[in-house]
Amino acid sequence: xxxxxxxxxxxxxxxxxxxxxxxxxxxxxxxxxxxxxxxxxxxxxxxxxxxxxxxxxxxxxxxxxxxxxxxxxxxxxxxxxxxxxxxxxxxxxxxxxxxxxxxxxxxxxxxxxxxxxxxxxxxxxxxxxxxxxxxxxxxxxxxxxxxxxxxxxxxxxxxxxxxxxxxxxxxxxxxxxxxxxxxxxxxxxxxxxxxxxxxxxxxxxxxxxxxxxxxxxxxxxxxxxxxxxxxxxxxxxxxxxxxxxxxxxxxxxxxxxxxxxxxxxxxxxxxxxxxxxxxxxxxxxxxxxxxxxxxxxxxxxxxxxxxxxxxxxxxxxxxxxxxxxxxxxxxxxxxxxxxxxxxxxxxxxxxxxxxxxxxxxxxxxxxxxxxxxxxxxxxxxxxxxxxxxxxxxxxxxxxxxxxxx
Amino acid sequence: xxxxxxxxxxxxxxxxxxxxxxxxxxxxxxxxxxxxxxxxxxxxxxxxxxxxxxxxxxxxxxxxxxxxxxxxxxxxxxxxxxxxxxxxxxxxxxxxxxxxxxxxxxxxxxxxxxxxxxxxxxxxxxxxxxxxxxxxxxxxxxxxxxxxxxxxxxxxx
Numbered sequence: 397x398x399x400x401x402x403x404x405x406x407x408x409x410x411x412x413x414x415x416x417x418x419x420x421x422x423x424x425x426x427x428x429x430x431x432x433x434x435x436x437x438x439x440x441x442x443x444x445x446x447x448x449x450x451x452x453x454x455x456x457x458x459x460x461x462x463x464x465x466x467x468x469x470x471x472x473x474x475x476x477x478x479x480x481x482x483x484x485x486x487x488x489x490x491x492x493x494x495x496x497x498x499x500x501x502x503x504x505x506x507x508x509x510x511x512x513x514x515x516x517x518x519x520x521x522x523x524x525x526x527x528x529x530x531x532x533x534x535x536x537x538x539x540x541x542x543x544x545x546x547x548x549x550x551x552x553x554x555x556x557x558x559x560x561x562x563x564x565x566x567x568x569x570x571x572x573x574x575x576x577x578x579x580x581x582x583x584x585x586x587x588x589x590x591x592x593x594x595x596x597x598x599x600x601x602x603x604x605x606x607x608x609x610x611x612x613x614x615x616x617x618x619x620x621x622x623x624x625x626x627x628x629x630x631x632x633x634x635x636x637x638x639x640x641x642x643x644x645x646x647x648x649x650x651x652x653x654x655x656x657x658x659x660x661x662x663x664x665x666x667x668x669x670x671x672x673x674x675x676x677x678x679x680x681x682x683x684x685x686x687x688x689x690x691x692x693x694x695x696x697x698x699x700x701x702x703x704x705x706x707x708x709x710x711x712x713x714x715x716x717x718x719x720x721x722x723x724x725x726x727x728x729x730x731x732x733x734x735x736x737x738x739x740x741x742x743x744x745x746x747x748x749x750x751x752x753x754x755x756x757x758x759x760x761x762x763x764x765x766x767x768x769x770x771x772x773x774x775x776x777x778x779x780x781x782x783x784x785x786x787x788x789x790x791x792x793x794x795x796x797x798x799x800x801x
Numbered sequence: 802x803x804x805x806x807x808x809x810x811x812x813x814x815x816x817x818x819x820x821x822x823x824x825x826x827x828x829x830x831x832x833x834x835x836x837x838x839x840x841x842x843x844x845x846x847x848x849x850x851x852x853x854x855x856x857x858x859x860x861x862x863x864x865x866x867x868x869x870x871x872x873x874x875x876x877x878x879x880x881x882x883x884x885x886x887x888x889x890x891x892x893x894x895x896x897x898x899x900x901x902x903x904x905x906x907x908x909x910x911x912x913x914x915x916x917x918x919x920x921x922x923x924x925x926x927x928x929x930x931x932x933x934x935x936x937x938x939x940x941x942x943x944x945x946x947x948x949x950x951x952x953x954x955x956x957x958x
Contacts, residue, residue: 730875731851731873731874731875732849732874733849733874733876733934733937734818734874734875734876736933737817737931737933737934738818748849749848749849749850750849750850754850757850763849763850763851763852763872764849764850764851792818792823793818793823793826793875794827
C-alpha cells in the first residue's frame with residue numbers, strides 16, 4: 397500500500413523497512429514541498445520588509461496552521477516548532493521545572509519512558525532537589541495504574557508519560573492519567589512521538605497540558621517536531637532559549653518577550669522542514685489515520701501470531717490488538733544485534749538494542765530486544781521476509797541446541 | 802538493483818557467522834570469574850547495553866590467565882573467547898601487538914588479516930565490512946587494552 401509514493405522504497409524493491417518507529421520513509425510530496433519552498437520562497441521570515449521575506453513568513457505560518465489542524469489544536473499559536481520530541485520535552489523540563497520545582501515536590505514519570513522523557517525529568521529533579529517517582533509496569537508491559545494512583549498525590553507537581561511506548565507499543569490510558577493528575581493539581585506532559593504517526597490525536601479534547609511530537613516519524617523531514625500546549629500554560633512558562641525573534645524589547649538591563657509561539661522559537665526558524673512537515677501531515681491525513689491504524693494492526697496481529705508460533709521466541713508487551721505498530725521480541729540464545737545483522741542480509745531492516753529505554757530493559761531483564769515496527773507502506777510480504785530471516789537465524793544458531801552459559 | 806544489494810549484503814553477513822565463531826559463542830573458552838585476578842575491568846557498550854568483564858592474572862609481565870564474563874552478541878562473545886586464548890601465556894608486549902593488529906584488522910587493514918599471531922581471531926576479519934558491528938568485535942579488545950593499561954600503571958606506581 398502506497399509504497400510507490402516513497403522514492404527510497406520504490407527504488408528498492410527488495411527492501412523490507414521495518415523500523416518506522418525509529419524514523420519513517422519520506423513520500424515524494426514532502427521532498428517536493430521542501431525543494432519548492434527553497435526554489436520559490438526562501439528568505440528569513442519575520443525580518444525582511446521585502447516581499448520575498450513576507451512570502452517565507454506566510455509559508456511558515458501556513459505550515460503551523462496545517463500541522464495544528466492535524467493535531468486538533470484550535471489555536472495554531474499554541475504549536476511551538478522544535479527540533480523534535482526530545483527538544484520539546486527538554487524545553488518543558490527546563491523552562492517549567494527550573495522555576496516551579498522545589499525540594500519535597502514530586503515528579504512522576506514511568507518505567508517505560510524513552511530517555512528523551514526520562515532523563516530531562518531525572519536531571520531537573522536532581523538540580524532542584526525534587527523527588528523523582530517512577531510508575532512501574534504490569535508483567536505484560538502496561539502502566540501499573542494502581543501504582544500510578546499511589547504515586548500521584550498532593551506533592552505531585554508534574555506527571556510526564558508516553559502516549560505510546562516506543563519499545564513495547566503499549567498504548568497508555570491518557571484520560572485516566574490526566575484525571576489523576578488533575579485531581580492532584582499537577583501539570584501533565586505527554587510524549588506523543590510514537591502515537592502521532594499512528595492514531596488520531598485531538599489535542600483540544602485529549603486533556604493533557606503539553607504534548608510533544610516528532611515530524612520525522614510522521615513521514616516528515618528530520619529536524620522538526622513540536623510542542624502543543626494550552627495557551628495559559630505556555631504563556632505562564634518563561635522562555636527557554638534566548639535570541640532573535642523571541643524578544644519584544646531588549647534594554648541594557650532587561651528584556652521582555654514576544655508573544656506565542658515566538659517566545660519559544662529563538663533564532664531563524666526551520667521553515668523548510670515546517671513546510672515539509674505540513675506536506676507530510678497532509679499526506680497522512682489524505683490516507684487517514686484510522687485507515688493507517690487498521691492496516692498496522694492487521695500486520696501486527698499477523699506478525700505476532702507467526703512469531704509466537706516459533707520456538708524460543710519471546711514477545712514483549714500487551715496483546716497485539718492493544719499495541720501500536722511495534723513488535724518487540726527476543727530469540728533464545730541469539731542476541732538481537734546478531735538477529736539484525738542476519739535479517740539485514742535479506743534486506744529486512746529492524747532495530748536491535750535498548751531502544752533508548754534502559755530503565756525498561758532492566759525491568760524486562762534483558763539487555764536489548766529486537767523490534768520490528770510497521771507503517772502505512774508495509775504489507776504482508778514484509779512479514780514474510782521477517783519470518784524467513786528469523787527462521788534462517790534460528791537455523792544458523794541452532795536455537796534450542798547447546799548455548800553459552 | 803535492490804536485489805543485487807540484498808544479495809551482496811547476504812554474502813557478507815553469511816561470512817561473519819562461520820562455524821568457528823558460532824562454536825566460540827556456544828562454547829566459550831575461559832568464560833568464568835577469575836578469583837585471583839590482578840586486574841578486573843568492566844566494559845560497557847552504551848549503544849547496545851552489552852557488558853563484558855575481563856580478568857587478567859599476571860606472572861611478572863607474563864599473562865598467566867585471561868578470562869571473561871558477561872553477556873553479548875555472538876561477535877563480542879566469540880571475540881572475547883578467542884582473545885583470551887591469544888593473550889594467555891604471552892608477555893604484556895605480545896598482548897599489545899596482538900590487540901593492535903586485531904584492531905587494525907577491524908578497521909579494514911588487509912595486512913592484519915594474514916597476521917599469523919592473530920590465529921583464530923582472523924575468522925572475525927569479515928566484521929570489518931559491517932560498520933555497525935565493528936564495535937561489537939572491538940568491545941573485548943578495548944576491555945583487555947584497558948586491563949593492560951591498569952596493570953602497567955600499577956606496576957609503575
